[in-house]
Amino acid sequence: MYARLIGTGSYLPGNPVTNDDLAARGIDTNDEWIVTRTGIRSRHLAAPGTTSSELGLIAAQRALEMSGVSAADLDLIIVATSTPDFIFPSTACLIQANLGNKGAAAFDVQAVCAGFTYALGIAEKFIRSGSHKRALVIGAEVFSRILDWNDRGTCVLFGDGAGAIVLEASDKPGVLATAMHADGSQNGILNVPGQICGGQVTGDPFLRMDGPSVFKFAVRVLADIAEEVCQIAGIQTTDVDWLIPHQANIRIIEATGKKLGVDRNKVIVTVDRHGNTSAASVPLALDEAVRDGRIQRGQKVLVEGVGGGFTWGAALLEF
Numbered sequence: 001m002y003a004r005l006i007g008t009g010s011y012l013p014g015n016p017v018t019n020d021d022l023a024a025r026g027i028d029t030n031d032e033w034i035v036t037r038t039g040i041r042s043r044h045l046a047a048p049g050t051t052s053s054e055l056g057l058i059a060a061q062r063a064l065e066m067s068g069v070s071a072a073d074l075d076l077i078i079v080a081t082s083t084p085d086f087i088f089p090s091t092a093c094l095i096q097a098n099l100g101n102k103g104a105a106a107f108d109v110q111a112v113c114a115g116f117t118y119a120l121g122i123a124e125k126f127i128r129s130g131s132h133k134r135a136l137v138i139g140a141e142v143f144s145r146i147l148d149w150n151d152r153g154t155c156v157l158f159g160d161g162a163g164a165i166v167l168e169a170s171d172k173p174g175v176l177a178t179a180m181h182a183d184g185s186q187n188g189i190l191n192v193p194g195q196i197c198g199g200q201v202t203g204d205p206f207l208r209m210d211g212p213s214v215f216k217f218a219v220r221v222l223a224d225i226a227e228e229v230c231q232i233a234g235i236q237t238t239d240v241d242w243l244i245p246h247q248a249n250i251r252i253i254e255a256t257g258k259k260l261g262v263d264r265n266k267v268i269v270t271v272d273r274h275g276n277t278s279a280a281s282v283p284l285a286l287d288e289a290v291r292d293g294r295i296q297r298g299q300k301v302l303v304e305g306v307g308g309g310f311t312w313g314a315a316l317l318e319f
């Protein structure tokens with residue numbers, strides 16, 4: 001029994017916000033600095049009041065439409081997000097209600113930018129165990145809400161959006177291998193170290209990052225975990241048809257591809273237009289490449305993420 005991917009969908013809120021637009025809004029930055037360091041040219045930012053569950057709902061509806069599965073037939077809904085609508089109920093339960101599904105197991109996964117790869121790995125294991133048959137896996141984020149817009153070193157890097165996939169039990173190969181890891185000792189290099197306590201925000205409720213440390217860590221673990229899932233599946237990294245790394249920074253993406261010996265034109269890139277959408281980045285890029293026809297039936301696609309925690313995960317998919 002395999003978990004097979006039968007549909008993808010995604011959603012980006014509003015119009016693109018360019019680097020020049022950010023500078024025009026008073027951020028002390030410029031297009032040249034951002035493009036040279038990160039490859040980011042624009043991102044989408046949700047309107048005030050728009051939530052992760054709203055973005056995730058549209059991505060989910062598009063994935064369900066492509067898969068031909070009705071919401072009522074889902075028995076598992078997992079949402080990867082670090083920017084949930086509420087402390088509880090989970091974003092997954094909110095999306096479930098708006099899809100009109102009753103009875104599916106629904107919960108959120110918190111593994112920041114590796115969240116989608118964690119959620120995919122969990123869903124795959126539920127399906128392979130035989131306990132569940134049709135899973136909706138969503139990455140949805142409004143990172144713009146946790147950015148310090150006075151910190152130019154972080155606020156220019158992120159964007160909002162959502163992506164989703166539908167997985168179904170099948171006797172044909174689908175998800176060939178998954179892996180997930182964490183190293184909590186690195187919790188200090190990328191975090192939002194705040195909380196709500198007694199009705200007040202305590203600590204620091206904004207995203208903080210040691211950029212150079214994150215950069216080095218990300219390249220190392222993205223290369224390691226890509227090799228790990230290929231080894232499980234018995235293939236070489238160079239046999240992969242498409243590599244979809246977490247879209248944080250073009251330099252991290254290119255360094256990872258180079259380390260793995262994957263040709264530049266086999267790497268899907270959206271970071272230039274989306275920025276870093278955290279748990280949404282991989283399913284957004286996957287949906288783009290499925291819909292524009294780059295990803296074809298029978299091809300092998302390696303998706304991987306890395307994020308705060310530190311966490312990292314990957315999955316090798318056969319289409």
Ligand SMILES: CC(C)(COP(=O)(O)OP(=O)(O)OC[C@H]1O[C@@H](n2cnc3c(N)ncnc32)[C@H](O)[C@@H]1OP(=O)(O)O)[C@@H](O)C(=O)NCCC(=O)NCCS
Pocket residue numbers: 028029030033034037038113152153154156209210211212214215218248249252276306307308
């Ligand atoms: C953040 C990052 C782009 C910074 O690049 P860098 O090469 O380390 O930065 P540099 O040393 O070249 O530049 C730092 C300088 O640029 C300035 N700077 C920072 N942000 C700026 C911005 N948006 N616009 C203009 N200047 C900026 C800093 O103030 C600093 O100036 P100073 O030296 O006068 O203090 C890089 O570390 C990175 O990409 N890290 C990984 C981040 C990431 O992907 N996080 C998410 C992972 S899930």
